[in-house]
Amino acid sequence: MSCLKNTAIYLGIVSSFVTASALSATNDKVAMGARLYNERCTYCHSTKEGVNKIGPTLNKVVGRHSGSVSNYSYSSSTRSLDLTWTDEVLARFISGPQAMIPCHQIATKTMVICPGGTKMTFSGFRQKANAEAVVEYLKAQ
Numbered sequence: 009m010s011c012l013k014n015t016a017i018y019l020g021i022v023s024s025f026v027t028a029s030a031l032s033a034t035n036d037k038v039a040m041g042a043r044l045y046n047e048r049c050t051y052c053h054s055t056k057e058g059v060n061k062i063g064p065t066l067n068k069v070v071g072r073h074s075g076s077v078s079n080y081s082y083s084s085s086t087r088s089l090d091l092t093w094t095d096e097v098l099a100r101f102i103s104g105p106q107a108m109i110p111c112h113q114i115a116t117k118t119m120v121i122c123p124g125g126t127k128m129t130f131s132g133f134r135q136k137a138n139a140e141a142v143v144e145y146l147k148a149q
């Protein structure tokens with residue numbers, strides 16, 4: 009009996025430890041995302057409502073429809089994208105913006121031009137964990 013009781017107490021301690029460490033893992037991700045956001049995104053984006061820089065505001069961007077900031081002048085490709093920036097879609101986008109919204113390569117006699125595509129000139133995160141951390145940070149804004 010006392011053995012059972014001890015097991016129950018032990019399980020209780022383990023489960024509260026797991027919950028606490030899951031929470032702090034999320035906080036760590038947000039902190040990591042904030043650092044990456046400041047390094048890689050703030051030059052072109054603000055998270056303040058109505059503040060556009062080179063790129064549109066990222067205020068409440070998770071769950072937002074693409075190309076929907078009314079006072080921002082999007083490229084025609086982004087304007088006609090018609091998708092929602094869910095966690096997964098956003099992580100994929102910032103892992104390779106040009107791969108997701110490509111231009112249309114045209115070879116002329118003298119050069120290759122590439123009209124269309126996103127006008128966001130960010131090359132993308134190589135590591136999925138970094139893209140996901142930035143998404144966690146943006147969700148917390």
Ligand code: HEC
Binds near residue numbers: 048075098130
């Ligand atoms: C060099 C400038 C630049 C950098 C750096 C940059 N962006 Fe952008 N971003 C843009 C521009 C410009 C657009 C508009 C694209 C278009 O209209 O084709 C854009 C568009 C976006 C969109 C689509 C918004 C919408 O309303 O549909 C998201 C999301 C986004 N950027 C997130 C990010 C994140 C997150 C980072 C950092 C990892 C980042 N961007 C880095 C310039 C930049």
